[in-house]
Amino acid sequence: MSGPEAAGAKLPTPAWDGEMLVRAEHVKKYFPIRKGILQREVARVHAVDDVSLEVRTGETLGLVGESGCGKSTLARCIARLYDLTSGSITFEGRDISRLSRRQLRPVRRELQMVFQDPYASLNPRKRVGTIISDPLRIHNYGDRTKIKNRVRELLELVGLSPEHVNRYPHEFSGGQRQRIGVARAIALHPKLIIADEPVSALDVSIRAQVINLLDDLQDELALTYVFIAHDLGVVRHISDRIAVMYLGKIVEVSPAEELYKHPVHPYTEALLSAVPLPDPDISAKRERIVLEGDVPSPVAPPPGCRFHPRCRYATEVCRLEEPPLVQHGSGSHLAACHHPLDLPEPSAAPRTAAASP
Amino acid sequence: MAEPLLEVRDLKVSFRTEDGTVKAVDGVSLEVAEGETLGIVGESGSGKSVTMMSVMRLINDPNMRVEGEVFYRGHDLMKLTQEQIRAIRGPGIAMIFQDPMTSLNPVYKIGWQISEQIRAHEKISAKAAHARAVELLRAVGIPHAQERVDDYPHQFSGGMRQRVMIAMAVSCNPDLLIADEPTTALDVTIQAQILELIKKLRDDYGTSVVLITHDMGVVADIADRVAVMYAGRIVEQGSLRSVFYDAEHPYTWGLLGSIARLDRPRPPRLTAIKGTPPSLIHLPQGCAFGPRCPYRFDLCTEVPSLENRLGNGHLDACHLDPERKRDLRETAIHPELAGRGQPELTEESR
Numbered sequence: 265m266s267g268p269e270a271a272g273a274k275l276p277t278p279a280w281d282g283e284m285l286v287r288a289e290h291v292k293k294y295f296p297i298r299k300g301i302l303q304r305e306v307a308r309v310h311a312v313d314d315v316s317l318e319v320r321t322g323e324t325l326g327l328v329g330e331s332g333c334g335k336s337t338l339a340r341c342i343a344r345l346y347d348l349t350s351g352s353i354t355f356e357g358r359d360i361s362r363l364s365r366r367q368l369r370p371v372r373r374e375l376q377m378v379f380q381d382p383y384a385s386l387n388p389r390k391r392v393g394t395i396i397s398d399p400l401r402i403h404n405y406g407d408r409t410k411i412k413n414r415v416r417e418l419l420e421l422v423g424l425s426p427e428h429v430n431r432y433p434h435e436f437s438g439g440q441r442q443r444i445g446v447a448r449a450i451a452l453h454p455k456l457i458i459a460d461e462p463v464s465a466l467d468v469s470i471r472a473q474v475i476n477l478l479d480d481l482q483d484e485l486a487l488t489y490v491f492i493a494h495d496l497g498v499v500r501h502i503s504d505r506i507a508v509m510y511l512g513k514i515v516e517v518s519p520a521e522e523l524y525k526h527p528v529h530p531y532t533e534a535l536l537s538a539v540p541l542p543d544p545d546i547s548a549k550r551e552r553i554v555l556e557g558d559v560p561s562p563v564a565p566p567p568g569c570r571f572h573p574r575c576r577y578a579t580e581v582c583r584l585e586e587p588p589l590v591q592h593g594s595g596s597h598l599a600a601c602h603h604p605l606d607l608p609e610p611s612a613a614p615r616t617a618a619a620s621p
Numbered sequence: 622m623a624e625p626l627l628e629v630r631d632l633k634v635s636f637r638t639e640d641g642t643v644k645a646v647d648g649v650s651l652e653v654a655e656g657e658t659l660g661i662v663g664e665s666g667s668g669k670s671v672t673m674m675s676v677m678r679l680i681n682d683p684n685m686r687v688e689g690e691v692f693y694r695g696h697d698l699m700k701l702t703q704e705q706i707r708a709i710r711g712p713g714i715a716m717i718f719q720d721p722m723t724s725l726n727p728v729y730k731i732g733w734q735i736s737e738q739i740r741a742h743e744k745i746s747a748k749a750a751h752a753r754a755v756e757l758l759r760a761v762g763i764p765h766a767q768e769r770v771d772d773y774p775h776q777f778s779g780g781m782r783q784r785v786m787i788a789m790a791v792s793c794n795p796d797l798l799i800a801d802e803p804t805t806a807l808d809v810t811i812q813a814q815i816l817e818l819i820k821k822l823r824d825d826y827g828t829s830v831v832l833i834t835h836d837m838g839v840v841a842d843i844a845d846r847v848a849v850m851y852a853g854r855i856v857e858q859g860s861l862r863s864v865f866y867d868a869e870h871p872y873t874w875g876l877l878g879s880i881a882r883l884d885r886p887r888p889p890r891l892t893a894i895k896g897t898p899p900s901l902i903h904l905p906q907g908c909a910f911g912p913r914c915p916y917r918f919d920l921c922t923e924v925p926s927l928e929n930r931l932g933n934g935h936l937d938a939c940h941l942d943p944e945r946k947r948d949l950r951e952t953a954i955h956p957e958l959a960g961r962g963q964p965e966l967t968e969e970s971r
Contacts, residue, residue, distance in 0.1 A: 500881065
């Protein structure tokens with residue numbers, strides 16, 4: 265997909281089997297907190313703390329967690345909108361974590377973002393046509409007619425009328441604006457789209473429209489998604505695999521259905537049980553795990569397992585030792601817990617007596 | 622049924638704007654019984670907040686026009702003076718708002734804000750009011766209430782602030798608590814905490830609750846009765862179970878179908894409602910949902926009245942034949958189950 269203009273920055277690509285589109289290894293992103301006249305660094309927000317993760321070509325990876333868990337920061341690290349504190353991001357077999365802005369340009373064609381707030385992410389002073397064609401112009405897509413045709417094509421693709429090119433963002437509803445954001449993101453035929461809470465600001469009936477749109481586009485354009493949301497229902501609907509984050513760490517990664525049926529990490533279990541179900545009978549019957557307290561501050565995360573202060577299974581070891589992310593059950597189900605919850609296969613995971621719910 | 626605690630009769634609220642008159646609420650009638658929890662569901666702009674804000678007489682806009690009657694324990698709230706309505710806010714009806722950051726004053730300590738409210742309604746010393754504030758904070762589950770009472774709002778997290786709002790709302794033991802999207806700005810685990818808290822207070826003090834939300838899941842968790850609003854009108858109203866299991870209005874079907882649900886197998890596609898909500902300045906002729914409704918027919922050019930069509934107390938505003946609706950309902954909500962005969966029951970989700 266790299267055009268001739270990208271040739272200058274292109275490095276020899278090492279052996280890349282095409283299966284792993286993105287590989288994040290030991291990614292850390294700390295934000296300094298500065299104080300005083302000298303702006304000395306007094307503390308650090310551990311937004312993303314040693315996260316390793318893979319995104320396979322063609323899949324949708326869901327990233328869930330509560331606000332402040334670092335999911336957006338991780339996504340922005342992958343898109344290189346932030347510089348990493350340490351660790352590496354490999355995109356299509358190539359390490360992009362130390363590239364300069366100029367070197368990143370060809371990568372940006374392949375890797376686009378859709379943002380949460382369709383009111384803030386579109387320039388109110390630009391016409392829709394300009395908003396969508398900006399990336400095309402920046403990346404020398406072609407002459408004016410070619411760009412114009414592509415914009416019309418894109419508008420149709422996302423379900424807007426091509427006549428809308430000359431309108432301004434304020435003339436559109438929230439759902440339509442999000443469609444414009446999607447059109448802009450897919451303009452350059454990217455491989456990966458990172459969608460950061462793309463439907464959270466939308467009403468329920470509109471939300472379903474946009475989710476269906478993203479679904480269709482994935483099939484038509486062979487896209488890979490990293491989909492961030494705090495709505496677990498939405499994430500389960502759209503994702504093939506899901507990673508659960510808590511306080512800067514990934515605590516569980518699993519194929520979507522398996523995560524919902526057999527969560528291994530107590531935090532995942534609590535998170536799932538907290539989702540209100542739109543069915544009065546099921547809602548009344550089920551057992552709810554209400555977590556005590558709030559998420560601790562990422563400035564000074566608790567030692568050991570970061571979830572232990574709120575965990576109902578926590579024991580001494582959880583306070584002292586940080587659990588590694590290890591395999592449970594099927595090969596692709598990973599979790600970081602000293603007291604993993606029951607899995608269907610009895611011999612699948614090492615268990616402690618305290619862990620049986 | 623005994624005399625309802627709150628009765629709204631044909632409430633109409635409109636705003637004059639440069640572009641025309643916005644009919645925010647267009648003839649809403651509802652009742653809240655003692656000890657009952659009413660859930661009002663709807664999307665943004667459906668008029669659910671404006672309805673309850675008008676009941677509390679909280680909107681002071683010179684361009685606003687309110688018609689209709691609101692009875693609270695026999696008083697028509699619309700006819701009271703400012704002073705009289707102020708006496709009802711607090712001990713009578715209290716309200717919690719969506720955004721706990723903007724509804725607390727950032728320059729006053731939490732404790733001061735709570736005791737101010739108590740002292741406005743009761744003859745009580747500052748010291749005693751302060752002690753009550755500590756007690757209330759403890760009741761809503763704020764740890765170290767004794768010390769936190771002297772903190773400022775910014776020192777509290779979102780969930781904690783919402784707890785403070787609830788503490789303020791219940792400080793005068795209201796008969797009716799109106800909660801306007803109390804958990805929308807919060808994470809699910811915190812949402813669960815707040816909903817549990819509201820349920821506990823309701824059960825302990827027998828408070829009636831009106832919960833405004835766009836989340837069908839929240840309603841299913843807490844409400845006894847549900848009213849669904851669309852474009853300023855109630856389109857469906859009934860008991861919790863009847864609205865969820867025997868919904869009569871295509872808009873409610875659409876709402877239920879468009880949720881990505883955890884308690885059912887994943888459908889290949891969500892049943893989205895086509896189009897967007899209508900402009901409240903130029904409402905469509907007839908049924909406001911008509912232009913988006915897949916089952917629209919001739920009669921829909923007339924505004925359907927909200928009535929009890931089945932004789933079971935369930936109200937809906939849809940011209941469709943009840944027999945026909947029974948056939949359509951399941952397919953409309955879960956098209957993926959259609960044609961599979963017996964819909965299979967879902968695995969219990971945890």
